[in-house]
Amino acid sequence: MQKVKTSTLMSWLFGQLKPYRSKVAIAIVALIIAAACWLLLGQGVKAVVDDGFIANSADNITRYMLVVLGIALVGSVAAYFRFYWMIWLGERVSADIRKEVYSHLLTLAPDFFATTRTGEVISRFTADTTLLQSVVGMGLSMGLRSTITFIGALCLMLFSSPMLTLYVLLSVPLVLLPIRVLGAKVRLYSKTSQDRVADVGAYVDETLHEIHTVQAYSHEAIDTGLFQDRVENVMQAAHSRIKYRALLVACIMAISVSAIVVVAWIGAQSVLEGVLTAGELTAFMFYAVMAGGAVATISEVIGEIQKAAGASERLMELLHTQTSIASPAQAEALTSKASGDIKLNNVGFSYPQSPENTVLTSINLHIKSGERIALVGPSGAGKSTIFQLLLRFYDVNSGDITLDGKNIAELEVSSLRQQYALVPQESVIFASTVADNISYGRPSASQSEIQEAAKAARAHNFIEELPNGYQTNLGERGVRLSGGQKQRVAIARAILADRPILLLDEATSSLDAGNEQQVKIALDVLMENRTSVVIAHRLATVINSDRIIVMDKGQIVAIGTHVDLMESNDLYREFAQLQLMS
Known part of the structure; x- marks a missing residue:
């Protein structure tokens, strides 16, 4: 300036x-x-x-x-x-x-x-x-x-x-x-x-x-x-x-x-x-x-x-300071829930802070409405970047992304993001009450709706045991909760938001067996009747997917089921043996 x-x-x-x-x-x-x-x-x-x-x-x-x-x-x-x-x-x-x-x-x-x-x-x-x-x-x-x-x-x-x-x-x-x-x-x-x-x-x-x-x-x-x-x-x-x-x-x-x-x-x-x-x-x-x-x-x-x-x-x-991501002048607002049909057409991308490093190259992918997709690949393959682009946190450098046939760059930004429920690997908990955290994506929700979402996420029982139940303040970054409890609160938030597309950076990768089982049951409830895109770290997620997308160095190198890829793709087979089965 x-x-x-x-x-x-x-x-x-x-x-x-x-x-x-x-x-x-x-x-x-x-x-x-x-x-x-x-x-x-x-x-x-x-x-x-x-x-x-x-x-x-x-x-x-x-x-x-x-x-x-x-x-x-x-x-x-x-x-x-x-x-x-x-x-x-x-x-x-x-x-x-x-x-x-x-x-x-x-x-x-x-x-x-x-x-x-x-x-x-x-x-x-x-x-x-x-x-x-x-x-x-x-x-x-x-x-x-x-x-x-x-x-x-x-x-x-x-x-x-x-x-x-x-x-x-x-x-x-x-x-x-x-x-x-x-x-x-x-x-x-x-x-x-x-x-x-x-x-x-x-x-x-x-x-x-x-x-x-x-x-x-x-x-x-x-x-x-x-x-x-x-x-x-x-x-x-x-x-x-x-x-x-x-x-x-x-x-x-x-x-x-x-x-x-x-x-x-x-x-x-x-x-x-x-x-x-x-x-x-x-x-x-x-x-x-x-x-x-x-x-x-x-x-x-x-x-x-x-x-x-x-x-x-x-x-x-x-x-x-002007935002690099803004709604176009004649932006179209999505007035109803999307069906969840997503297409990435020849997408290329580099982050603005390092334009010389290509993160995605010629990505072509069609995710059908209601389909459960797993993204698999080594660190730096571009899996998380796809999440960032779907949410339009960044714009693609080449190609385009469509939602229900509409270019997301031509949609009103907040209307687009209201179609997604995001559950990150490290759950975000705000320094507020349990009820406020669960209703974050839908502030108008009633207490009974909040409790129903918590029950579906297998979180209701431990919430009831907190000093003030749903009105317990969780402290900065949720210090009063364990890792598994944080994940279930985050899943309850996504369930209550009730959005047609789920982006899940799999939440079970750092949990013990007991918590993992609870979170997995909650995730199964969450993914019902939704288009789900999951960054996979565990074998269970991959097996339950309709299709697995194998990525390496910013490109899609293979697509198929777990059984097919174990037979046909060396990278996936090595990845499954070293990480998914560990």
Whole structure:
């Protein structure tokens, strides 16, 4: 993605406030009232000095002090509403961006996740959106307040002494120079810093998810060292960002304070000459200090905005990432269940991340409706890739795939995938209840339907023994279940989804004999009256298949029954003897 201008990024970020115009209006009105109150305090100070101290009037001092107190109280109430609504808007915008990015990520094809680390994406959800929340909630509020304060103070300075105001304005170009030069540096190093934080998040996500492997190989010390290196990289990037941001603030404060001191000296000469009263000079200096403080605050906000620009750019990169798999403009939706007749016509394929490696070559295969097919072959033969193509996680490079005579590339993607029930070899269990996991493919299912599916999958009995039955939370990745139990929950999910085509990366390959028998019975129920494509690891699956497809190096080398292939195909015979019968 090309480098985006800060103005474009900020326009996108603050454009997120459009749905909440009324809340923004309340916050801005409160902000204006609060700023006006603080500005009026200068006139109160002027009155106290000229009409109180100089006039030696205790009554005037008391009166004007009460006025000043009243103004301060009104300003405090207005500050409450400003603070409340601006913080609320920051939280709201952050939440909206998270929802928008998450919804978009779910539409991206698997090739995006093959090249992007999950931890990095998570970092963009957390660190980047939290930074934007701070900018919208606090930075925007402070920036607007300081801008209004600066403009108001400038107007009142002009009212008090046009000449002194002219001297103050001469310093403005000097303030803008470091903002222009150093602000770009802050943004550059802010993006680099956020990228390094994302790398830390990705590494933590990876090691903690695979903690069993880390500890089994006593890799803790090595991983700790690698993690510390990544943290230090974050600090190095942060050091450069902090240095330029601190330099930016220091330059602006130095210029502002120097200008105020010079102007104060000139003003003091005017008082001695009788051109100004002591109260007018006091009020002028009050406003000058307010203006200088406002400029310093604006400079800090600019630093925050430059930092947020880096975060916004990273989030916009995600939002502008186009999926490689999308429904065509005139996509046809399958309104009823497919019969399950599948054809692969001269299919050739290479994965986008390694286009030079051909995975499938000239695959021609007709799977009839209701047929039970087994895919057999050595690792890397292309069996799992066929599953990926049938689900249209990737598009073929040549040839085409049809479902009931319709090219799947011309079908609406979600409508196509609703025809398939997938049971992977490693069952996917979500950190939710048993009922939620089983109804994942059909969320509207009733409790009785969920239980019927569990009974068909031979899962009901062990589910009932869990602490809260079907409402038991299974923990991250189903840690409360054994391998065989996970498989039966996954099969129950597929049964409840009730889809016409079953894709099964055989679920019994890593189970003991007892669990294997239970899962096999459940699979027999699942495959009834469905077109089934099974990646076979066990002899039982092969024997029960209508046809066996033998694959090697991305090609179909033989098709037939178990008996036929044992006699006619050396690769299948060797495979059966070494693996299927082991």
